[in-house]
Amino acid sequence: MDTTHKESLVEKAKAYQQKGDLANAEIFFSEALSNDPNSVETLSNLGMLYLMKGNAQQAIDSWQKALSLDPENLESLSNLGFICTQIQDFQNALIYLEKASKVAPERDDIGLQIAQIKTHFGQYDEAKGILKPFLDSEPLSQNSYLMMAQLELLTNNSAGAKSNLEQLLKKDPNLVEAMINLASILETEGKAEDAHNYLTQAAQKAPFHFQANLELGRFLGQNGQAEEGLTYLKKAVQIQxxxxxxxxxxxxxxxxxxxxxxxxxxxxxxxxxxxxxxxxxxxxxxxxxxFVPPWHLRMLADHERNDAFEQAIEKAIKAESVALDIGTGSGLLAMMAAKHGAQKVYACEQSKYIAEAAKENIGKNGYAEKIQLFQAKSTQLTAENLNPKPNIIVAEIFDSGLLGEHAVPSFRHALESLCEEGTKVIPKAAEVKGKLLHAPKSSSVNPITKISGFDLSGFDQFRVPEEYITQNLSEITHEFCSDEFKILDVDFEKLWPAMAPNQCRRFDISVEVTDNKPIHGIAFWFTLFMDDSIMLSSAPGRKDNHWGQAVSFFNQPIIGSSGQKLKVTVNYTDTKIWFEDPQLV
Ligand SMILES: C[S@@+](CC[C@H](N)C(=O)[O-])C[C@H]1O[C@@H](n2cnc3c(N)ncnc32)[C@H](O)[C@@H]1O
Missing domain, CATH: 1.25.40.10 (Tetratricopeptide repeat domain)
Structure with a gap:
């Protein structure tokens, strides 16, 4: 056989392999093999080529054939050990690797693989025994030290692990892996400052080391220096x-x-x-x-609310309807309008993440074509955004006190600036009603005074005394001290003129007291008139009413008696209702 020719074929194949041209490499290796089918070297090389091509079985066959010709062929033994480890056939991996280690006892990479498999089987002492000779070997086997430290940790010997890492650092003071591992042990031991020092050193010595940046960034983040930590974490992201x-x-x-x-x-x-x-x-x-307050999910579970809106929408929508859903949330009302035949629907949602979720929902339900979604507050929209102009508004932007979610300014802007003349609103109107409230326990924190005999008035700073709270009355001890009385009517289609920022409207009401108990405040709720016949109320007693009720507490309880009249001033702006000056008359 022409050995020169054989060598040149193998050399050519290797050159192609190095360039990554695996197809040509295979052609030349195969030719070399057909010239000399018993060449252990060619078989071994071909095995690696097959592995690179992702054909593990052909690689195994090639190396096994090489071993049948030369049972001590180191490359075939170690490669078979490697591939068996990869496919988690640890028993066979050990057989090949132990044979390889006998042929080349100085190869720390083979020893490390054997130790890793032993570790996998929980045979820590055996693994240590395999690594030990490499700790004194030349050149320095860093990985043997690092793994030995890991084994010490696995056997609860953190002192041993530290000592291994310190020895390693003495031999190679620039080895950042040793610093990082040492820092991790020190951090677990609560020695944060020492850990910090090692991590800082690691990041300084190797500014582009992924793990060093990650560990220092994480450490700083978890130890009160998040801003600084971010610098290192961002660097680590760039690296990997x-x-x-x-x-x-x-x-x-x-x-x-x-x-x-x-x-x-x-x-x-x-x-x-x-x-x-x-x-x-x-x-x-x-x-x-x-980004989604808990009431949002309770609201979607308020099926009476959903149904009232859907019935009204179904009744109102015609083929020529162009709907605007202000505050679309999940997209529900916009999709109802689309489902019931609106030619076009605009939906807007001010919250970015809620708007993204609405987009997903609208897409999933097949309305992406019909519904145009804006991630914006409705008051940021202009007439140019909406063509054709909406002729019906559907919106549920009400809180327990009706006006707190800015329904009035939002409707006013939409009616004046975005919609056609004569646009319908669903709901078209609302009325607010209330009752005088006796609620002894809740009143003890409105304002907060004595609790369990202690003066807790320091906590009153966390309360907004002028504002109503939202309370489901069915959840608290209470009694009513009057019949239901009217507080306010709101016509959403014909709103009152806008008020100046610090202006409010006020009027007095007089309510007959029907109980002798102390009166702590006023509970109030609303009825939405979706159209002339469909109504939805947040009054106490309706199950699954997600709004609950609004409660305004007086500064002092009022001790009246049945038959007396309580005069109170009702104040309202575009966005809130509150009460002042309650007096028995
Ligand atoms: C009470 S939820 C109602 C959601 C949905 N329409 C429904 O009925 O299930 C009100 C939503 O409107 C949004 N919102 C309130 N006022 C808005 C406005 N003027 N423009 C855009 N989004 C608004 C809030 O962020 C919230 O997601």
């Missing part, structure tokens, strides 16, 4: 953007500084890389839930 863990740490650190937009972005990125990370999924939901 595809690492899922770094995005989790970034998310955690952004959360520390209250940057929830970036927290969400980072967690979403982490999940796009590793969708199985349950912890991050839960963290993401927790952060997202900050």
């Amino acid at each position: 953007p595809g690492d899922w863990g770094i995005h989790v740490h970034l998310g955690n650190t952004y959360q520390e500084i209250g940057d929830f937009d970036n927290t969400i972005k980072s967690y979403k990125k982490a999940l796009s890389i590793n969708p199985d990370d349950l912890g991050t999924r839960q963290n993401l939901s927790r952060v997202m839930s900050r």
Whole structure:
């Protein structure tokens, strides 16, 4: 056989392999093999080529053939050991690797693989025994030290682990992996300052080392220096953007500084890389839930509310209807309008994340064509945004006290600036009614005075005395001290003129007291007139009423008696209702 020719074929094949031209490499290796089918070297090389091409079985066959010709062929033994480890056939991996180690006892990479498999089987002492000779070998086997330290930790010997790492650092003072591992042990032992020093050293010695930046950033984030931590974490992301863990740490650190937009972005990125990370999924939901108040879900479960809106929408929508849903939330009312035949629907939502979810819902339900969604406050929209002009508004932007979610200014702007003349509003009107309230327990924190014999008035600063609170009356001890009385009527289609910012309207009402108990305030609620016949109320007694009621507490309880009249001044602006000067007359 022409050996020169054979060598040149193998050399050519190797050159192609190095360039990444695997097809040509295979042609030349195969030719070399057909010239000399018993060449262990060619078989061994061909095995690696097959592996690079992703054909593991052909690689195994090639190396096994090489071993049948030369049972001590080191490359075939170690490669078979490697591939068996990869496919988790640890028993066979050990057989090949132990044979390889006998042929080349000085090869620390083979020893490390054997130690790793032993560790996998929980045979820590055997693993240590295998690594021990490499600790004194030349050149320095850093990985043997690092793994030995890991084994010491696994056997609860953190002193041993530290000593291994310190020895390693003496031999190679620039080895950042040793610093990082040492810092991790010190941090677990509560020695934060020492850990910090090692991590800082690591990041200084290797400014582009992924793990060094990640660990220092994470450490700072968890130890009150989140802003500084972010600098290192951002660097780590630049070095290895595809690492899922770094995005989790970034998310955690952004959360520390209250940057929830970036927290969400980072967690979403982490999940796009590793969708199985349950912890991050839960963290993401927790952060997202900050943007959707808990009442939003209770509201969607208020089916009487949903049905009242849908009935009114179904009745009102005609083929020529162009609807505007102000504050679309999940997209529900906009989709109802689309479903019942509106030619076009505009929906707007001021909250970014809620708007994104609405978009998803609208798409899922097949209304993406018909509903045009704006992530904006309705008052930011202009007539140019909406063509054709809306001729019907559907909106549920009411809080327990009716006006607090800015329904009046939002409707006024839409009617004056966005819609056709004569636009209908669903609901078309509302009335606010209330009753005098005796609520002894709740009144003890409105204002807060003595609780369990202690003066807790220092806590009163957390209350807004002028504002009503939202309270489901069925949940508190209470009695009414009057019949129901009217407080306010609002016609959403013909609103009162806008008031100046510090202006309010006021009028007095006189209410007959029907009980002798102390009167602590006024509870009030509303009825929405969806149209001339469909109504929806937030008065006490309706099950699943997500609004609850509004309660305004007086500064002092009023001790009246049945038959007396209580005069009170009702104040209202575009966005709130409150009461002043309650007096028995
Ligand atoms: C009470 S929820 C109602 C959601 C949805 N329409 C429904 O009925 O299920 C009100 C939503 O409107 C949004 N919102 C309130 N006023 C708004 C306005 N003027 N422009 C845009 N969004 C508004 C809030 O962010 C909230 O998501």
